[in-house]
Amino acid sequence: MQHKPITILIVDDHPMVVEGLKTLLSDNPAVAVRTHFTNGNDTLEFLEKEIVDVILLDVNLPDISGVEMVKLILDKRATIKILGLSTYSEPSIINQMIKNGVKGYLLKNATSDELVSAISKVHNGEFYFGSEIQKILADSVAQESKDVPKLTRRETHVLRLIADGKTTNTIAEELFISPLTVETHRRNLMQKLEVSNAASLIKFAIEKKFI
Amino acid sequence: MQHKPITILIVDDHPMVVEGLKTLLSDNPAVAVRTHFTNGNDTLEFLEKEIVDVILLDVNLPDISGVEMVKLILDKRATIKILGLSTYSEPSIINQMIKNGVKGYLLKNATSDELVSAISKVHNGEFYFGSEIQKILADSVAQESKDVPKLTRRETHVLRLIADGKTTNTIAEELFISPLTVETHRRNLMQKLEVSNAASLIKFAIEKKFI
DNA sequence: TTCAATATACCTGAAAACCATTAGAAAAAA
DNA sequence: TTTTTTCTAATGGTTTTCAGGTATATTGAA
Incomplete structure:
Protein backbone atom coordinates (compact mmCIF):
# COMPACT_ATOMS: atom_id res chain seq x y z
CA MET A 1 0.00 0.00 0.00
CA GLN A 2 1.30 3.35 -1.08
CA HIS A 3 0.79 6.28 1.30
CA LYS A 4 1.60 9.88 0.73
CA PRO A 5 5.01 10.51 2.23
CA ILE A 6 5.20 12.06 5.67
CA THR A 7 6.38 15.63 5.28
CA ILE A 8 9.21 16.63 7.54
CA LEU A 9 10.60 19.93 8.71
CA ILE A 10 14.09 19.96 10.17
CA VAL A 11 14.99 22.65 12.66
CA ASP A 12 18.62 22.51 13.72
CA ASP A 13 21.48 24.97 13.65
CA HIS A 14 24.10 22.35 12.87
CA PRO A 15 24.63 22.03 9.12
CA MET A 16 26.25 18.65 9.62
CA VAL A 17 23.22 17.31 11.39
CA VAL A 18 20.78 18.81 8.93
CA GLU A 19 22.63 17.27 6.01
CA GLY A 20 22.90 14.02 7.87
CA LEU A 21 19.20 13.89 8.53
CA LYS A 22 18.41 14.70 4.93
CA THR A 23 20.73 11.99 3.70
CA LEU A 24 19.45 9.43 6.16
CA LEU A 25 15.87 10.19 5.19
CA SER A 26 16.46 10.51 1.46
CA ASP A 27 16.56 6.74 0.97
CA ASN A 28 13.14 6.32 2.44
CA PRO A 29 10.15 7.01 0.18
CA ALA A 30 7.81 7.08 3.15
CA VAL A 31 9.16 10.41 4.28
CA ALA A 32 9.90 13.66 2.48
CA VAL A 33 11.97 16.43 3.99
CA ARG A 34 10.19 19.61 3.03
CA THR A 35 12.82 22.09 4.11
CA HIS A 36 14.95 23.07 7.06
CA PHE A 37 15.63 26.07 9.27
CA THR A 38 18.50 26.90 11.55
CA ASN A 39 16.61 28.98 14.06
CA GLY A 40 13.28 29.35 15.79
CA ASN A 41 11.96 32.54 14.26
CA ASP A 42 12.31 31.43 10.65
CA THR A 43 10.55 28.23 11.58
CA LEU A 44 7.62 30.02 13.16
CA GLU A 45 7.35 32.33 10.21
CA PHE A 46 7.26 29.40 7.83
CA LEU A 47 4.54 27.74 9.88
CA GLU A 48 2.34 30.82 9.52
CA LYS A 49 1.70 29.85 5.95
CA GLU A 50 2.66 26.25 5.56
CA ILE A 51 2.35 23.02 7.41
CA VAL A 52 4.20 19.73 7.71
CA ASP A 53 3.47 16.44 9.42
CA VAL A 54 6.46 16.08 11.67
CA ILE A 55 9.05 18.54 12.94
CA LEU A 56 12.49 17.34 13.96
CA LEU A 57 13.34 19.97 16.51
CA ASP A 58 16.79 20.50 17.93
CA VAL A 59 16.65 21.51 21.57
CA ASN A 60 19.43 24.07 21.38
CA LEU A 61 18.58 26.69 18.86
CA PRO A 62 20.41 29.98 18.80
CA ASP A 63 17.38 32.21 19.29
CA ILE A 64 14.53 30.38 21.05
CA SER A 65 14.83 27.56 23.54
CA GLY A 66 13.56 24.16 22.51
CA VAL A 67 11.08 24.12 25.36
CA GLU A 68 9.65 27.44 24.27
CA MET A 69 9.60 26.40 20.62
CA VAL A 70 7.38 23.41 21.34
CA LYS A 71 4.83 25.65 22.97
CA LEU A 72 4.94 28.26 20.22
CA ILE A 73 4.65 25.71 17.45
CA LEU A 74 1.74 23.89 19.04
CA ASP A 75 -0.03 27.16 19.76
CA LYS A 76 0.07 27.81 16.04
CA ARG A 77 -0.40 24.31 14.67
CA ALA A 78 -1.72 21.95 17.27
CA THR A 79 -1.72 18.92 15.00
CA ILE A 80 1.94 18.93 14.15
CA LYS A 81 3.91 16.15 15.76
CA ILE A 82 7.16 17.33 17.22
CA LEU A 83 10.12 15.04 17.69
CA GLY A 84 12.74 16.49 20.04
CA LEU A 85 16.36 16.08 19.07
CA SER A 86 19.46 16.64 21.15
CA THR A 87 23.00 15.45 21.63
CA TYR A 88 23.01 15.03 25.35
CA SER A 89 20.12 14.13 27.55
CA GLU A 90 19.19 16.62 30.22
CA PRO A 91 16.31 15.21 32.24
CA SER A 92 14.84 18.54 33.22
CA ILE A 93 14.71 19.81 29.66
CA ILE A 94 13.32 16.59 28.33
CA ASN A 95 10.67 16.66 31.02
CA GLN A 96 9.68 20.19 30.16
CA MET A 97 9.56 19.43 26.45
CA ILE A 98 7.24 16.52 27.12
CA LYS A 99 5.09 18.65 29.37
CA ASN A 100 4.81 21.13 26.52
CA GLY A 101 3.78 18.45 24.09
CA VAL A 102 6.57 16.80 22.16
CA LYS A 103 5.50 13.42 20.87
CA GLY A 104 8.91 11.85 20.98
CA TYR A 105 12.52 12.38 21.72
CA LEU A 106 15.67 11.23 20.00
CA LEU A 107 19.32 11.47 20.83
CA LYS A 108 21.57 12.38 17.95
CA ASN A 109 23.34 9.08 18.14
CA ALA A 110 20.16 7.44 16.96
CA THR A 111 20.49 5.13 13.98
CA SER A 112 18.74 5.64 10.70
CA ASP A 113 16.25 2.93 11.61
CA GLU A 114 15.40 4.53 14.92
CA LEU A 115 14.93 7.83 13.21
CA VAL A 116 12.49 6.51 10.65
CA SER A 117 10.70 4.42 13.21
CA ALA A 118 10.32 7.41 15.52
CA ILE A 119 8.96 9.56 12.73
CA SER A 120 6.37 7.04 11.64
CA LYS A 121 5.31 6.37 15.22
CA VAL A 122 4.72 9.98 16.15
CA HIS A 123 3.01 10.54 12.82
CA ASN A 124 0.58 7.76 13.73
CA GLY A 125 -0.23 9.51 16.97
CA GLU A 126 1.95 7.26 19.07
CA PHE A 127 4.79 8.35 21.30
CA TYR A 128 8.40 7.53 20.71
CA PHE A 129 11.07 7.64 23.35
CA GLY A 130 14.28 5.72 22.89
CA SER A 131 15.42 3.36 25.59
CA GLU A 132 17.97 5.86 26.90
CA ILE A 133 15.37 8.56 27.19
CA GLN A 134 12.97 6.21 28.90
CA LYS A 135 15.61 5.38 31.43
CA ILE A 136 16.23 9.04 32.08
CA LEU A 137 12.55 9.70 32.49
CA ALA A 138 12.16 6.82 34.90
CA ASP A 139 15.13 8.01 36.89
CA SER A 140 13.91 11.58 37.05
CA VAL A 141 10.45 10.49 38.16
CA ALA A 142 11.94 8.28 40.84
CA GLN A 143 14.22 11.09 42.00
CA GLU A 144 11.50 13.70 42.00
CA SER A 145 9.22 11.61 44.15
CA LYS A 146 11.74 10.99 46.88
CA ASP A 147 14.54 13.49 46.66
CA VAL A 148 13.41 17.06 46.38
CA PRO A 149 11.29 17.96 49.41
CA LYS A 150 9.56 20.92 47.72
CA LEU A 151 11.07 24.10 48.98
CA THR A 152 8.90 27.17 49.22
CA MET B 1 46.26 22.71 -10.48
CA GLN B 2 44.92 19.31 -9.63
CA HIS B 3 46.06 17.80 -6.35
CA LYS B 4 45.34 14.41 -5.02
CA PRO B 5 42.34 14.74 -2.76
CA ILE B 6 42.89 14.96 0.97
CA THR B 7 41.84 11.67 2.51
CA ILE B 8 39.57 11.97 5.50
CA LEU B 9 38.60 9.62 8.28
CA ILE B 10 35.47 10.45 10.25
CA VAL B 11 35.20 9.23 13.83
CA ASP B 12 31.84 10.01 15.39
CA ASP B 13 29.15 7.93 17.01
CA HIS B 14 26.31 10.04 15.66
CA PRO B 15 25.04 8.63 12.37
CA MET B 16 23.39 11.93 11.56
CA VAL B 17 26.63 13.81 11.89
CA VAL B 18 28.60 11.21 9.95
CA GLU B 19 26.15 11.33 7.10
CA GLY B 20 26.07 15.08 7.28
CA LEU B 21 29.84 15.33 7.06
CA LYS B 22 29.95 12.92 4.17
CA THR B 23 27.31 14.87 2.30
CA LEU B 24 28.91 18.21 3.01
CA LEU B 25 32.26 16.92 1.81
CA SER B 26 30.98 14.94 -1.17
CA ASP B 27 30.59 18.07 -3.29
CA ASN B 28 34.20 18.96 -2.90
CA PRO B 29 36.71 17.16 -5.14
CA ALA B 30 39.59 18.36 -2.99
CA VAL B 31 38.66 15.97 -0.21
CA ALA B 32 37.74 12.31 -0.11
CA VAL B 33 36.15 10.64 2.86
CA ARG B 34 37.86 7.29 3.14
CA THR B 35 35.60 5.71 5.73
CA HIS B 36 34.16 6.29 9.16
CA PHE B 37 34.08 4.67 12.58
CA THR B 38 31.76 5.12 15.50
CA ASN B 39 34.22 4.34 18.25
CA GLY B 40 37.83 4.66 19.26
CA ASN B 41 38.97 1.05 19.16
CA ASP B 42 37.89 0.40 15.59
CA THR B 43 39.63 3.57 14.58
CA LEU B 44 42.90 2.58 16.19
CA GLU B 45 42.71 -0.85 14.64
CA PHE B 46 42.18 0.67 11.21
CA LEU B 47 45.15 2.95 11.70
CA GLU B 48 47.37 -0.06 12.34
CA LYS B 49 47.28 -0.85 8.67
CA GLU B 50 46.07 2.20 6.89
CA ILE B 51 46.57 5.92 6.96
CA VAL B 52 44.68 9.04 6.07
CA ASP B 53 45.55 12.71 5.88
CA VAL B 54 43.04 14.21 8.27
CA ILE B 55 40.88 12.74 11.00
CA LEU B 56 37.66 14.43 12.03
CA LEU B 57 37.45 13.31 15.62
CA ASP B 58 34.38 13.66 17.77
CA VAL B 59 35.29 14.41 21.35
CA ASN B 60 32.65 12.21 22.92
CA LEU B 61 33.14 8.67 21.77
CA PRO B 62 31.49 5.82 23.57
CA ASP B 63 34.66 3.91 24.42
CA ILE B 64 37.69 6.20 24.53
CA SER B 65 37.75 9.87 25.46
CA GLY B 66 38.64 12.34 22.76
CA VAL B 67 41.62 13.58 24.73
CA GLU B 68 42.97 10.06 25.02
CA MET B 69 42.26 9.30 21.38
CA VAL B 70 44.42 12.18 20.20
CA LYS B 71 47.34 10.82 22.11
CA LEU B 72 46.82 7.25 20.94
CA ILE B 73 46.42 8.24 17.32
CA LEU B 74 49.50 10.45 17.29
CA ASP B 75 51.54 7.78 19.05
CA LYS B 76 50.75 5.51 16.15
CA ARG B 77 50.76 7.96 13.28
CA ALA B 78 52.45 11.18 14.18
CA THR B 79 51.85 12.83 10.82
CA ILE B 80 48.10 12.60 10.82
CA LYS B 81 46.35 15.92 11.33
CA ILE B 82 43.51 15.69 13.80
CA LEU B 83 40.60 18.07 13.75
CA GLY B 84 38.55 18.00 16.95
CA LEU B 85 34.81 18.09 16.65
CA SER B 86 32.22 18.68 19.33
CA THR B 87 28.81 20.13 19.91
CA TYR B 88 29.52 22.20 22.95
CA SER B 89 32.75 23.83 23.86
CA GLU B 90 34.29 22.85 27.14
CA PRO B 91 37.46 24.87 27.65
CA SER B 92 39.27 22.30 29.74
CA ILE B 93 38.72 19.53 27.21
CA ILE B 94 39.66 21.73 24.29
CA ASN B 95 42.79 22.76 26.13
CA GLN B 96 43.76 19.20 26.81
CA MET B 97 43.11 18.18 23.24
CA ILE B 98 45.35 20.95 22.01
CA LYS B 99 48.02 19.98 24.51
CA ASN B 100 47.83 16.47 23.11
CA GLY B 101 48.24 17.69 19.58
CA VAL B 102 45.04 18.40 17.69
CA LYS B 103 45.67 20.77 14.83
CA GLY B 104 42.27 22.36 14.90
CA TYR B 105 38.90 22.40 16.50
CA LEU B 106 35.42 22.78 15.09
CA LEU B 107 32.02 23.11 16.64
CA LYS B 108 29.31 21.09 15.02
CA ASN B 109 27.44 24.18 14.00
CA ALA B 110 30.26 24.95 11.59
CA THR B 111 29.22 25.66 8.04
CA SER B 112 30.31 23.62 5.07
CA ASP B 113 32.80 26.33 4.14
CA GLU B 114 34.35 26.39 7.56
CA LEU B 115 34.63 22.64 7.50
CA VAL B 116 36.46 22.53 4.18
CA SER B 117 38.61 25.47 5.11
CA ALA B 118 39.57 23.84 8.40
CA ILE B 119 40.47 20.59 6.69
CA SER B 120 42.66 22.21 4.08
CA LYS B 121 44.36 24.40 6.66
CA VAL B 122 45.32 21.59 9.00
CA HIS B 123 46.36 19.50 6.03
CA ASN B 124 48.78 22.26 5.06
CA GLY B 125 50.30 22.16 8.49
CA GLU B 126 48.46 25.22 9.73
CA PHE B 127 46.20 25.41 12.72
CA TYR B 128 42.51 26.04 12.56
CA PHE B 129 40.42 27.27 15.45
CA GLY B 130 37.08 28.91 14.82
CA SER B 131 36.38 32.30 16.30
CA GLU B 132 34.28 30.83 19.09
CA ILE B 133 37.02 28.45 20.05
CA GLN B 134 39.59 31.20 19.97
CA LYS B 135 37.47 33.22 22.34
CA ILE B 136 37.19 30.27 24.69
CA LEU B 137 40.91 29.73 24.60
CA ALA B 138 41.63 33.38 25.27
CA ASP B 139 39.19 33.37 28.18
CA SER B 140 40.62 30.23 29.69
CA VAL B 141 44.18 31.53 29.44
CA ALA B 142 43.14 34.80 31.05
CA GLN B 143 41.33 32.97 33.82
CA GLU B 144 44.13 30.57 34.49
CA SER B 145 46.69 33.29 34.86
CA LYS B 146 44.81 35.33 37.42
CA ASP B 147 42.23 33.17 39.08
CA VAL B 148 43.58 30.00 40.59
CA PRO B 149 46.12 30.84 43.28
CA LYS B 150 47.82 27.44 43.30
CA LEU B 151 46.64 25.47 46.29
CA THR B 152 49.01 23.01 47.89
C1' DT C 1 73.71 22.34 53.12
C1' DT C 2 71.09 26.11 53.55
C1' DC C 3 66.90 28.33 52.66
C1' DA C 4 62.17 28.71 51.41
C1' DA C 5 57.88 26.60 51.31
C1' DT C 6 54.80 23.57 53.44
C1' DA C 7 52.43 21.22 57.02
C1' DT C 8 51.74 21.03 61.52
C1' DA C 9 50.08 22.92 66.06
C1' DC C 10 48.32 26.30 69.54
C1' DC C 11 45.81 30.57 71.71
C1' DT C 12 42.17 33.95 72.03
C1' DG C 13 38.14 36.78 71.49
C1' DA C 14 34.46 38.27 68.67
C1' DA C 15 31.19 37.06 65.29
C1' DA C 16 28.35 33.98 63.18
C1' DA C 17 25.95 29.81 62.80
C1' DC C 18 23.28 26.23 64.83
C1' DC C 19 19.55 24.10 67.85
C1' DA C 20 14.89 23.92 69.91
C1' DT C 21 10.64 25.89 70.48
C1' DT C 22 6.92 28.98 70.15
C1' DA C 23 3.69 31.93 67.87
C1' DG C 24 1.18 35.64 65.25
C1' DA C 25 0.15 37.43 60.56
C1' DA C 26 -0.34 36.74 55.74
C1' DA C 27 -1.15 34.10 51.83
C1' DA C 28 -2.70 30.09 49.44
C1' DA C 29 -5.55 26.15 49.12
C1' DA C 30 -9.57 23.62 50.38
C1' DT D 1 -15.10 30.84 54.05
C1' DT D 2 -12.35 27.92 56.64
C1' DT D 3 -8.15 25.47 56.89
C1' DT D 4 -3.49 24.93 55.95
C1' DT D 5 0.81 26.53 54.64
C1' DT D 6 4.16 29.91 54.52
C1' DC D 7 6.53 33.75 56.24
C1' DT D 8 7.73 36.22 59.79
C1' DA D 9 9.88 36.91 64.48
C1' DA D 10 11.47 36.05 69.12
C1' DT D 11 14.07 33.77 73.30
C1' DG D 12 17.99 31.59 74.99
C1' DG D 13 21.45 28.69 74.73
C1' DT D 14 25.53 25.86 72.47
C1' DT D 15 28.82 25.21 68.96
C1' DT D 16 31.58 26.58 65.16
C1' DT D 17 33.82 29.76 62.41
C1' DC D 18 36.74 33.68 61.58
C1' DA D 19 40.79 36.46 62.09
C1' DG D 20 44.78 37.88 64.44
C1' DG D 21 49.32 36.16 65.66
C1' DT D 22 53.06 32.61 67.00
C1' DA D 23 55.91 28.58 66.49
C1' DT D 24 58.16 24.07 65.07
C1' DA D 25 59.05 19.96 62.23
C1' DT D 26 59.56 18.42 57.55
C1' DT D 27 60.46 18.63 52.84
C1' DG D 28 62.36 20.04 48.44
C1' DA D 29 65.05 22.93 45.69
C1' DA D 30 69.02 25.98 44.90
Missing part, protein backbone atom coordinates in the same frame (compact mmCIF):
# COMPACT_ATOMS: atom_id res chain seq x y z
CA ARG A 153 9.66 30.15 47.06
CA ARG A 154 11.07 32.02 49.99
CA GLU A 155 13.19 29.10 51.06
CA THR A 156 14.54 28.72 47.56
CA HIS A 157 15.43 32.38 47.51
CA VAL A 158 17.18 32.24 50.85
CA LEU A 159 19.02 29.10 49.80
CA ARG A 160 20.30 30.82 46.70
CA LEU A 161 21.58 33.71 48.76
CA ILE A 162 23.20 31.43 51.30
CA ALA A 163 24.90 29.54 48.52
CA ASP A 164 26.08 32.85 47.11
CA GLY A 165 28.21 33.09 50.20
CA LYS A 166 26.16 35.82 51.82
CA THR A 167 25.91 36.02 55.58
CA THR A 168 22.68 35.88 57.52
CA ASN A 169 22.76 39.58 58.16
CA THR A 170 23.39 40.47 54.55
CA ILE A 171 20.54 38.27 53.46
CA ALA A 172 18.28 39.83 56.07
CA GLU A 173 19.13 43.29 54.81
CA GLU A 174 18.63 42.28 51.23
CA LEU A 175 15.20 40.79 51.88
CA PHE A 176 14.12 43.41 54.41
CA ILE A 177 13.50 40.79 57.05
CA SER A 178 15.02 40.04 60.43
CA PRO A 179 18.22 37.99 60.62
CA LEU A 180 16.30 35.72 62.94
CA THR A 181 13.88 34.92 60.18
CA VAL A 182 16.71 34.14 57.84
CA GLU A 183 18.07 31.76 60.42
CA THR A 184 14.72 30.08 60.72
CA HIS A 185 14.65 29.58 56.97
CA ARG A 186 18.14 28.20 57.05
CA ARG A 187 17.20 25.78 59.77
CA ASN A 188 14.08 24.67 57.96
CA LEU A 189 16.10 24.18 54.81
CA MET A 190 18.61 22.02 56.59
CA GLN A 191 15.85 20.00 58.15
CA LYS A 192 14.01 19.54 54.88
CA LEU A 193 17.13 18.63 53.01
CA GLU A 194 18.35 16.41 55.80
CA VAL A 195 21.77 17.95 56.03
CA SER A 196 23.63 19.17 59.06
CA ASN A 197 25.83 21.97 57.82
CA ALA A 198 26.09 24.81 55.39
CA ALA A 199 28.48 22.97 53.15
CA SER A 200 25.99 20.28 52.28
CA LEU A 201 23.33 22.91 51.83
CA ILE A 202 25.42 24.69 49.25
CA LYS A 203 26.31 21.47 47.55
CA PHE A 204 22.65 20.69 47.27
CA ALA A 205 21.90 24.13 45.91
CA ILE A 206 24.54 23.88 43.24
CA GLU A 207 23.77 20.32 42.27
CA LYS A 208 20.07 20.98 41.95
CA LYS A 209 20.82 24.06 39.87
CA PHE A 210 19.42 26.53 42.34
CA ILE A 211 22.36 28.74 41.57
CA ARG B 153 48.16 19.33 47.75
CA ARG B 154 47.15 19.35 51.38
CA GLU B 155 45.02 22.42 50.97
CA THR B 156 43.26 20.90 48.01
CA HIS B 157 42.59 17.81 50.01
CA VAL B 158 41.20 19.73 52.95
CA LEU B 159 39.10 21.86 50.61
CA ARG B 160 37.61 18.76 49.09
CA LEU B 161 36.69 17.42 52.51
CA ILE B 162 35.22 20.73 53.63
CA ALA B 163 33.13 20.86 50.50
CA ASP B 164 32.00 17.33 51.19
CA GLY B 165 30.22 18.76 54.18
CA LYS B 166 32.55 17.26 56.72
CA THR B 167 33.19 19.05 59.97
CA THR B 168 36.58 20.24 61.08
CA ASN B 169 36.80 17.45 63.62
CA THR B 170 35.86 14.77 61.14
CA ILE B 171 38.45 16.05 58.71
CA ALA B 172 41.06 16.14 61.45
CA GLU B 173 40.33 12.54 62.36
CA GLU B 174 40.35 11.47 58.75
CA LEU B 175 43.71 13.07 58.07
CA PHE B 176 45.21 12.22 61.47
CA ILE B 177 45.95 15.87 62.19
CA SER B 178 44.75 18.33 64.80
CA PRO B 179 41.45 20.13 64.25
CA LEU B 180 43.40 23.32 64.74
CA THR B 181 45.49 22.47 61.73
CA VAL B 182 42.41 21.90 59.68
CA GLU B 183 41.19 25.31 60.73
CA THR B 184 44.47 26.85 59.72
CA HIS B 185 44.21 25.24 56.31
CA ARG B 186 40.71 26.54 56.00
CA ARG B 187 41.86 29.98 56.93
CA ASN B 188 44.69 29.91 54.45
CA LEU B 189 42.33 28.69 51.79
CA MET B 190 39.95 31.53 52.44
CA GLN B 191 42.77 33.98 52.30
CA LYS B 192 44.19 32.58 49.09
CA LEU B 193 40.83 32.45 47.42
CA GLU B 194 39.82 35.82 48.76
CA VAL B 195 36.55 34.71 50.24
CA SER B 196 35.22 35.30 53.71
CA ASN B 197 33.10 32.31 54.51
CA ALA B 198 32.76 28.60 54.05
CA ALA B 199 29.92 28.95 51.60
CA SER B 200 32.03 30.74 49.03
CA LEU B 201 34.79 28.26 49.62
CA ILE B 202 32.50 25.41 48.74
CA LYS B 203 31.18 27.23 45.73
CA PHE B 204 34.73 27.68 44.54
CA ALA B 205 35.50 24.04 45.11
CA ILE B 206 32.52 22.87 43.16
CA GLU B 207 32.94 25.34 40.34
CA LYS B 208 36.60 24.55 39.88
CA LYS B 209 35.81 20.85 39.86
CA PHE B 210 37.64 20.04 43.04
CA ILE B 211 34.81 17.80 43.97
